[in-house]
Amino acid sequence: PPLLATPPEIIDTILSHLSAYDLASVSATCHALRQHALSDLLWQPLVQQNVPAVQVTSTGACKSYRELYAAHDRLWFLPKYKIWFCDRDLTGKLILVRYDPRRSCIEGYQLVAVSNQSTFEHWSADHDVIIHGFEPVVRLHLDKPVLQFRVRDRQEDGGFSSRPGANRFADEMPMVLDERLGGMFSNFMLTKPLSSEEADQRVELGYPYGNMWPSPVIPANHYVSGAQTPRSLASLTPRDRPRTRSQVSDQTFCIRQWMELTGTPGPLRFMGQGGLAGALQALVEEIVEEEAAGAGAGAGGLGVHIGEELITYSTLDPALYTPTREKPWRGIWVGDYSAHGCEFLLIHQPDDPPATDAELGIFRDENDSDEEWEQKRLDARVYRGRLEGIKLTGDPNIPRGEYTFVANDLGPDGYVRTATDTQFSGARIVKSEGHIAATGFLRATDKYIESQLILISPNKLAQHWVGFGHISFLERVNIDQLLVP
Known part of the structure; x- marks a missing residue:
């Protein structure tokens, strides 16, 4: 055939434009194309494109990059989008998922922050206002993985994935976490996005939006159903x-976790039968026997789940947190919330419609140099439009997924003044509105109060809560430096 007569390097170039699933299909066509389609030259880039900030130079525990890709098929979207936040309670949780090439492992850890400074000083511009010192230390809680997938765990599932009635997309995937104590279990679940009509209907219900996640306050490509309560699966x-x-969403997933007390029937009683693989094999055999006997899933031998909860995670479009020349404050930030501690935010700067210099009200003076004119044009576009602080983790008053403050206009309509005091000299101060509520986020009590946003630099902001008489800081989080194992 003409294709097979093409020089090998041309065939490889053509195949390099295919997805992993198309490449797998090509490998099933004929022996000649199979040799090309199995090449590590094609599969290494497919692995690499899902692993930001880490250069993959080894297949690790696998014999080839194709085998490595297949081992984590259905899961590569986790390190690809890296930032995940959840709906657990009002506080939520922010995790980073990364790939460890040394162990061929996909793992996710909670992002935590503490402030090493508890100093207070009076604001020289208004001595009735207290400035809270803030020096956050941000790190991953490496002692307690939230999710973890090793190659051997995917290969040794004891026949669970091939049991009668199995579906590799609908079935839960058991995780064996390094820190797991006896009786603690976590299962990973892929999710299916709601239709746009269903999502719109839930938005109209108001908070908690029909248990939809993420909150509609956060721009998202996919919205999914969560549990009616954190400890209920009945709504799914x-x-x-x-x-x-x-049907699989690559923007959301769920984790079901629970505990089984020592002595209750469950997978632990099989652990002496050939390790994890043997335990899973024995458990699968028991499930099949129970189903054949007419017992429902989870009956009898599976024991009682204690403290069971379903947690839904969502990610962010990278464009939302990637700063640009005209939107320099976009990003993931950590803020000081006094007694509530440190909380993580998305600073969202929506795109503005295109505008000419005249529409922005700027004109070139005859004495402006080229550099001065270009800076004037840039400033008119930087100090323009809306800036939103959206909580990715929350507290009992304002929960995850809700606004913490909003500055409606960074431009002339929102401009207050340029600071001349020693603490914030040269910083632009604009009008903003801070979001407050009673404990439990009672919607009858939530409201927006007067505040001011101090634009110190692209990496540091301050929020002046006018009615409370205090100023708290926010700092940008360097996510990429935490992605290297």
Whole structure:
């Protein structure tokens, strides 16, 4: 055939434009194309494009990059989007998922922050206002993984994935976490996004938006159903679960976790039967026997789950947190919330419609140099439009997924003054509104109060809560430096 007569390097170039699934299909066509389609030259880039900030130069525990890709198939979207935040309680949790090439492992850890400074000083511009010192230390809680997938765990599932009635997209995936104590279990679940009509209907219900996650305050490509309560699976129906690859959301997932007390029937009693693989094999055999006997899933031998909860995670479009020349404050930030401690935020700067210099009200003076004119044009576009602080983690008053403050206009309509005091000299101060509520986020009590946003630099902001008489700081988080194992 003409294709096979093409020089090998041209064939490889053509195949390099295919997805992993198309490449797998090509490998099933004929022996000649199979040799090309199995090449590590094609599969290494497919692995690499899902692993930001880490250069993959080894197949690790696998014999080839194709085998490595297949081992974590269905999971590569986790390190690809890296930032994940959840709906657990009002506080939520922010995790970073990364790939460790040394162990061929996909792992996710909670992002935590503490402030090493508890100093206070009076603001020289208004001695009735207290400035709270803030020096956050941000790190990953490496002692307690939230999710963890090793190659051997995917390969040694004891026949669970091939049992009668199995569906690799709808089935839960057991995780074996390094820190797991006896009786603690976590299962990973792929999710199916709601239709746009369903999502719109839930938004109209108001908080908590029909248990939809993420909150509609956060711009997202996919919204999914969460549990009615953190410890209830009753609201998830079979139609909420994906059955095919095309139904799987790569923007959301769920984790079901629970505890089984020592002595209750469950997987632990099989652990002496050939390690994890043997335990899973024995458990699968028991499930099949129970199903054949007419017992429902989870009956009898599976024991009682204690403290069971379903937690839903979502990610962010990278464009939302990647700063640009005209939107320099976009990013993931950590803020000081006094007694509540440190909380993580998305600083969101929506795009503005294009505008000419005249529409922005700027004109070139005859004495402006080229550099001065270009800076004037840039400033008019930087100090323009809306800036939103959205909580990725929250507290009992304002929960995750809600606004913490909003500055409606960084431009002339919101301009207050340029600071001349010693603490914030040269910083632009604009009008903002701070979001407050009673404990439990009672919607009857939530409101926006007068505040001011102090634009110190692209990496540091301060929020002046006018009615409370204090100023607290926010700092940008360097996510990429935490992605290297």
